[in-house]
Amino acid sequence: MKRTGIIFLLCAFSLFAQDAKDLLRRQYDYARALQTEGKIFDAVTEYERLICFDTLRLYAFDANKNIADCYRRAAQFKNAIRYTGQSIVCAKNQKTMYEQKTELVKLHILNRSFASAANVLHEIEQDPTFTNHSKEIHYWRGWMSLFQDDWEMAAREFAFVDSAAALGQFCLQMQEKRCPVTTLKIFSAIIPGSGQMLTGHVWSGLLSLGWNVLWGYLTFDAALANRAGDALLIGDLLWLRFYTGNIENAEKFAVEKNTLLFQDALRYLQDEFKGAKP
Amino acid sequence: MRGILLAVLILSVCAVAQQSPLQSPEQIETFARYLFNKQDYLRASEQYQIVLRIKANDTIYELLSECYIQLDTVELADTYIAKISKSSIAARGTIERYKFLFRANRFSEIISGFENRRGLNDNTSRYIHPLYHAACIRERKTTRDDDVISNIFPSQDRDSIAYYRNALAHTEKRNPYIAALLSTVIPGAGKMYTGRYGDGAMACISTGLFTYLSIINFQHHHNTRAYIFSALGGLYYASNIYGSAASAQVYNAEYTVSVQTDFDAFIARKNCFIDENEIMGLR
Numbered sequence: 037m038k039r040t041g042i043i044f045l046l047c048a049f050s051l052f053a054q055d056a057k058d059l060l061r062r063q064y065d066y067a068r069a070l071q072t073e074g075k076i077f078d079a080v081t082e083y084e085r086l087i088c089f090d091t092l093r094l095y096a097f098d099a100n101k102n103i104a105d106c107y108r109r110a111a112q113f114k115n116a117i118r119y120t121g122q123s124i125v126c127a128k129n130q131k132t133m134y135e136q137k138t139e140l141v142k143l144h145i146l147n148r149s150f151a152s153a154a155n156v157l158h159e160i161e162q163d164p165t166f167t168n169h170s171k172e173i174h175y176w177r178g179w180m181s182l183f184q185d186d187w188e189m190a191a192r193e194f195a196f197v198d199s200a201a202a203l204g205q206f207c208l209q210m211q212e213k214r215c216p217v218t219t220l221k222i223f224s225a226i227i228p229g230s231g232q233m234l235t236g237h238v239w240s241g242l243l244s245l246g247w248n249v250l251w252g253y254l255t256f257d258a259a260l261a262n263r264a265g266d267a268l269l270i271g272d273l274l275w276l277r278f279y280t281g282n283i284e285n286a287e288k289f290a291v292e293k294n295t296l297l298f299q300d301a302l303r304y305l306q307d308e309f310k311g312a313k314p
Numbered sequence: 315m316r317g318i319l320l321a322v323l324i325l326s327v328c329a330v331a332q333q334s335p336l337q338s339p340e341q342i343e344t345f346a347r348y349l350f351n352k353q354d355y356l357r358a359s360e361q362y363q364i365v366l367r368i369k370a371n372d373t374i375y376e377l378l379s380e381c382y383i384q385l386d387t388v389e390l391a392d393t394y395i396a397k398i399s400k401s402s403i404a405a406r407g408t409i410e411r412y413k414f415l416f417r418a419n420r421f422s423e424i425i426s427g428f429e430n431r432r433g434l435n436d437n438t439s440r441y442i443h444p445l446y447h448a449a450c451i452r453e454r455k456t457t458r459d460d461d462v463i464s465n466i467f468p469s470q471d472r473d474s475i476a477y478y479r480n481a482l483a484h485t486e487k488r489n490p491y492i493a494a495l496l497s498t499v500i501p502g503a504g505k506m507y508t509g510r511y512g513d514g515a516m517a518c519i520s521t522g523l524f525t526y527l528s529i530i531n532f533q534h535h536h537n538t539r540a541y542i543f544s545a546l547g548g549l550y551y552a553s554n555i556y557g558s559a560a561s562a563q564v565y566n567a568e569y570t571v572s573v574q575t576d577f578d579a580f581i582a583r584k585n586c587f588i589d590e591n592e593i594m595g596l597r
Contacts (some may be wrong), residue, residue, distance in 0.1 A: 063336055081357050088348040089336055241583050266539070 057094065060086060068102070078108045084126050096126040101136065104143070113147035130165050141176050145183050150241040153180050171197045178203070179314055182305075185298045187211040203311065210301050214289040224286035228279060231286025235293050249276035261271040339368040342496075350377060355384040372403045377573025379407045385416045405438045412442050413586050416449065420579075424449040444587035451479045452577065471584065478577045485570040491557040497558035501551055508565045517554040521547055 068083035082098040083106075090096060104119035118217030120140045127133035128225050137160055144153035157180075160166050177199065178193030187210040215235055223232030228248035233241030251274040258267035305313060323525035335341065346361035359381035366374055375394045391411055398404035415424050428434065428446040444466050449455075467475050488508050497504030502518035506513075524547030531540035581587075 059335060081360070084349065084352075084354070084357065085336055085345050088345050089341065265530065269523075269527065269543075 049201065055262070056092075060092075060095055063089070064098065067099070071102060071106060076110050080106050093126065097123050097128055097132065100126060101139075104139070108143065108146075113143050117143045117147060117149075122298055134160070134166055134169065138172065138176065141180075145176075145180050145314040147201055148183070150180055150184055175200055178207075182207065183302075183314070185294070200311070205308070206301075206305075210297065213297055215293050217287055217290040217294070220286045220290045221283050224283045228282040232282070235286070235289040236281075237285075237289050240285065240289075244278065244285065247278040247280060248275065251278055320495065320584040340364060341375075342368075346377070353384070355381040360387065370397075372398045372400045376403050376407050380410060383410055386414075386418065388420075390413065401435065401437070404439075405435070405584050408434065408438050409441050409588060412445055415579065415590065416445055416586055419452075421449040422452045425453060425455065441588050446583075447475075448577075448581050449585070451475070451482055452574065453483055454485075467587065471587075472582060478580065481573045482577065484571070485573065486560040486566050487569050488565045490562040493558040493562040497555045501554050504555070505561050508558065510561055513557075513561070517550070517557070521550045521554065524550055526566065 063082065063086045067079050067086060070079035070082055080103050083103045086095050087099045090099070090307035091219055098125035100119045104116045104123060107113070112113035117140065120136055120143055124133055124136045124140065127136055129298075137156055141153050141156050141160075144150070144156065157173050157177060160169065174193045174196035178190045178197070181187075181190035181193060187207045191204045191211065194200040194207060197204075220231035223234060224244075227245070229241035229243070229245035229310060231241070232238075232244060251270060255267050255271040255275050258264075258270055317426060336345075342361055343365050346358050349355075349358035349361060359378060361452035362374055362378045362381065366378065375398045379391040379394040379398075382388070382394065388411060391407070395404055395407040395411060398407060412424055412427070415421075415427075424442075424446060428439070428442055428449075431439070449468055492533060493504035493507050495504070497517070498509050500518070501521040502514035502516070504514070505517060506514035524543050528540045528547055531537070531543060
């Protein structure tokens with residue numbers, strides 16, 4: 037009886053004695069399952085638990101990388117950047133380090149922290165271990181410029197990458213579609229309302245032209261009739277106001293149109309573009 | 315007998331097997347502390363809540379209250395501070411709570427809490443007393459006489475406190491009525507009185523020009539134009555009077571905000587007049 041009890045206990049202990057590595061692996065699997073289920077908050081908690089008890093730092097890289105992924109999915113880019121930075125510190129080899137650095141660039145692009153993205157790309161470029169990645173560096177610089185609404189520069193960067201020819205072409209098309217803000221302002225300065233009309237706001241342009249013609253006529257009429265005070269007042273308070281307003285409007289409409297174009301382009305790239313993207 | 319023993323053993327082994335070692339109360343507490351140190355107060359509070367279901371002690375209550383203070387849920391923190399049995403730990407929690415309220419600009423809560431002695435004993439009150447007076451100064455509430463304040467604040471800070479108290483009690487540096495009156499007599503003078511010299515000069519010139527043009531047009535019998543210029547001049551004149559009063563109010567508001575910001579920075583620099591070492595000694 038006593039012997040049976042002891043044997044049973046021994047069996048039970050040997051069966052359930054959990055090896056530390058096995059325990060961590062199970063914790064990692066559990067966190068991963070939560071992440072797959074889309075339970076982001078709980079997944080991050082469990083990854084944090086794993087990091088906390090992983091004194092051997094066996095899962096430090098994977099846990100930090102996955103936490104960053106969770107935060108990225110939740111659009112918390114600042115947190116994602118923090119954990120990606122930590123995963124770089126724990127990178128297992130040069131390949132994973134490069135991958136995580138690229139991930140960091142993508143996150144900085146999404147977070148609109150372009151200076152930091154440029155810094156990381158510069159770091160990769162200067163690192164002698166990553167010399168064979170120059171095309172990828174140009175590719176991500178292209179995306180960085182694209183997110184900065186600088187389509188011309190983006191096309192120039194994509195030109196270095198053979199596989200990004202279509203993307204470069206798209207950028208050039210976008211550059212052509214963009215409204216040249218300064219040119220439109222100059223047009224409006226020469227012929228009031230023309231800048232607005234060229235951005236598609238015909239009615240606003242015509243109205244602007246009408247007001248400018250009216251106040252311009254009254255100003256000159258007063259000046260020619262030696263009514264200097266009237267000319268000064270009408271010219272200053274009315275004509276000048278409508279004239280500067282017409283130039284400001286041309287700029288406003290052009291910027292608005294460019295912003296819409298930019299948003300549409302990003303939406304298109306997000307939905308339709310199949311290649312690597314931030 | 316053997317059957318019963320076996321059944322007990324199987325059940326106990328199953329119970330052990332079901333609980334992950336990383337989820338044991340000690341490990342959860344360690345994990346909560348880890349999160350707390352990482353300033354991830356939301357997750358830390360969640361973990362401390364789990365610990366609390368298994369074991370409750372003053373340390374857990376204190377840490378939980380600290381988490382809730384950091385998460386800006388003072389009401390929840392209060393419930394856990396109230397549960398702390400050891401007075402010294404409860405005192406620390408209460409002090410942290412009041413410091414948070416000051417940082418969060420919740421001065422009226424500090425004042426009412428102190429006056430109603432909410433969660434305060436004589437020992438805690440001693441620490442909160444300067445903060446209470448600072449809150450009163452911030453709220454421009456009449457505090458007791460200068461002698462009392464002198465005893466509360468350290469000697470080297472009394473002049474600063476007196477300065478801020480005076481500055482915050484008299485924030486109406488420019489009287490809107492005087493500004494309006496000045497602009498009524500001389501257009502633009504009210505704006506100059508509030509430090510906006512450019513605006514004042516422009517208002518003076520514009521009103522003067524319109525007046526001149528209307529007079530000239532009346533003299534030359536261009537009545538329609540004269541009325542238009544008169545109307546424009548009158549509009550400028552009236553709006554300038556209103557604008558001068560508004561400008562005085564803006565001046566006062568800007569002055570108040572700047573003094574308040576300086577005062578808050580001063581209190582923060584002085585760590586709310588609470589000696590951290592002394593507080594740590596309360597543990």
